[in-house]
Amino acid sequence: MGSSYRAPLEDMRFALYDVLGAEQLFAKLGFDDASRDVLDAILQEAARFTETVLAPLNEIGDREGCTFDKATGDVRTPRGFREAYEKFVDVGWSGLVSPVEFGGQGMPHLAGLPLKEMIDAANLAWGNFPLLSHGATEALLHHGEAWQQDAFLKPIVEGRWTGTMCLTEPHCGTDLGLLKTRAQPREDGSFDITGTKIFITAGEHDFTENIVHLVLARLPDAPAGSKGISLFIVPKMRVDRDGAMGERNAVRCGALEHKMGIHGSATCVINFDGAQGYLIGAPNKGLMAMFTMMNTARLAVGLQGLGLSDRALQNAVRYSRDRLQMRSLTGAKFPDKPADPIIVHPDVRRMLLTCKALVEGGRVLGYHGASLVDVAHHAKDAGDRQQAEALLGFLTPIVKACLTEWGVECTYHALQCFGGHGYIAEHGMEQLARDARITTLYEGTTGIQALDLMGRKVMQQQAVGLQVFLGMIEEFCNAHANDESLAEFIAPLRAKAAEWQALTMQVGQRAVADADEVGAAAYDYLFYSGYVALAYWWARSVAAADASSQSAAFKAGKRETARFYFARLLPRTAMHAQAIASGAGALMAMPAERFGD
Known part of the structure; x- marks a missing residue:
């Protein structure tokens, strides 16, 4: 039977229009074509495509997986995947947010986020193929030469080719300074690329005639470590400088990984x-170009966690309304039935409300991150662009880590609502739980996101992004200081913002004497930040709902979910704060040999 999916259009519109003010933002940034009518048409068509084309393929992809031909190095995707990609390209989704001059539709980045969420919820494995193309597009847009953009960017935007990111090698993952792939200059200005890359998503498939690999490698005279890494365009099929495609390049898939999830x-x-291959950007500056891809990809992976959470919640709610087990502790709620549906039981409600609070709040958090991409690139005022860039850098690891870790939490809560029926394959819940696990790992593990936030965005950059966010909280709280209907949210939000600032200063002071304090605090600091950020967006959501034309039931639902969040989930910050305050001592005291064999 599997799980089902229906795009949450009502809540997506609420997040876009009522909370984030997308219409006004797009008009201010000069996106004249991004009217509400156009955005609504995109949402409707995206819902139809993901619900009717992608969602039915989700179970098929998990069951069949991709197949590898050792003799040829070819990869065949699951039944229906290639045809779905052809429909995706025909509609024009591949270039939705890409510039018009390269064949795209020129929509704001934020306008593409609901489509991205729907794709991930409907069929995460399939969604990885176009995801990597978007990353390659960003790198070529910002770092490619004019001829490279003409030769490679246009076919990717049009969907005729796809892209990849080739970073990881068998002996190095996060520490890219250890990579060994070599780039030898040729007389014609191109390079010979030699080496092995692993964990390459969409590295080989049957969707398109060409695949454009963006590869990190070392030039012969490169400095040691991460300062000696360059980025190269290496197509599966050779491409001349005029864009003509030639013979097969010396690129081959050596194997497919057998994985816990995302089998398709x-x-x-x-x-x-x-x-x-061709050098993209300056020699030995490949990490800067690659981070252009990785930062947008990290926001996109956060949306993967959100999409899976929402699909899991939808199925758990439906099951909890139908499944009859025992009577309510306060007396029968459905006396005409042999037992009450499990949604009446407090613990089931705890799990469902946890998912609902994390999904709906997380949606605004993730969409806000996407809106900052638009402001950073298109705002007319340089100060606005700079501020958006600082806040985006600060929020990116929070969005990536929190939405994916909450994705694991929510898919497991949803599975738990099904009891034993969730553990078996029939209802499709175990697939969602397995698929969610990878999102916390690729594009930088949760620990790496925590170090990026604490080490780079807070310590190295002096918490500039945090100060912007704290300013947003202060502005909101001041604006609603006398609003009795929001008083229950404003006071705790103010207190958490002050504590956030204090915790940041404490870690900074301790780190002066012991650098391990940064690593020791990083994980808890990241989640403390995520829960406070979500508290802000829940308070904003209640205020936006009250001021909107939404139904009374919708407004009540937002307020009730916000109350649950502030009462039951925001207190998790107390645990994280206490762990941060405990310092590095308990973590670092034990010698490695005492951990056991």
């Missing part, structure tokens, strides 16, 4: 054996 996504070992 091709996770490849890719071997480069003197393959022709």
Whole structure:
């Protein structure tokens, strides 16, 4: 039977229009074509495509997986996947947020987020194929030469080719300074690329005639470590500078990884054996170009966690309304039935409300991150662009880590609502739980996001982004200081903002004497930040709902969910604060040999 999916259009519109003011933002940024009518049409068509085309393929992709031909190195995707991609391209989704001059539709980044969420909820494995193309597009837009954009960017935007990111090698993951892939200059200005990359999503498949690999490698005279890494365009099929596609390049898939989840996504070992490639960006500046891809990809992976959470919640709510088990503790609620539906029981409600609070609050958090991309790139005022860039950098690890870890939590809560029926394959809940697990790992593990937030965005950059966010909280609280209907949210939000500031200063002071304090505090600091950020967006959501034309039931639902969040989930910050305050001592005291064999 599997799980089902219906796009949450009402809440998506609420997040876009009522909370974030997307119409006004797009008008201010000069996106004249991004009217509400156009955005609503995008939402409707995206819902139809994901519900009717992608969602029915989700179970098929998990069951069949991708298949690998050792003799040829070819990869075949699950039944229906390629045809779904053809429909995706025909509608124009591949270029929705790409510039018009390269064949795109020129929509704001935020306008593409609901489509992205729907794709991930409907079929996460399938969604990984176009996801990597978007990352390649961003790198080429910001760092590619004019001829590279003409030769490679246009076919990717049009969906005729797809892209990849080739970072990880068998001996190095996060520490890219250890990578060994080599780039040898040729007389014609291109390079021979030699090495092996692993965990390459969409590294080989049958969707398109060409795949454009963006590969990190070292030039012969490169400095050691991360300062000696360059980025290269290495297509599966050779491409001349005029864009003409030629013979097969020396690029080959060596194997497919066998994974816990996302079976329909091709996770490849890719071997480069003197393959022709072109330098993108400046020599030895490849990490800067690659981070252009990684930052947008990290926001996108956060949306994967959100999409899976929402699908899991939808199915758990439906099941909890139908499944009859025992009577309510306060007496029968459905006396005409042999037992009450399990949604009357407090613990089931705890799990459902946890998911609902994290999904609906997380949606605004993630969408806000996307809106900052638009402001950073298109705001007319340089100060606005700079402020958006600082806040985006600060929020990116929070969005990526929190939405994916909450995705694991929510898919497991939803599975638990099904009891034993959730553990078996019939209802599709165990697939959602398995698929969610990868989101906390790729594009930088949760621990890496925590170090990025604490080490780079707070310590190195002096918490500039945090100060912007705290200013948003202060402005909101001051604006509603005399609003009795929001008083229950304003006071605790003010207190948490002050504590957030104090905790940041405490870690900074301790880190002066012991650098391990940064790493020791990082994980708890990240989640403390995530829960306070969500408290802000829940308070904003209640205020936006009250001021909107939404139904009374919708407004009541937002307020009730916000109350649950502030009462039951925001107190998690107390645990994280206490862990931060405990310092590095308890973590670092034990010698490695005492951990056991």
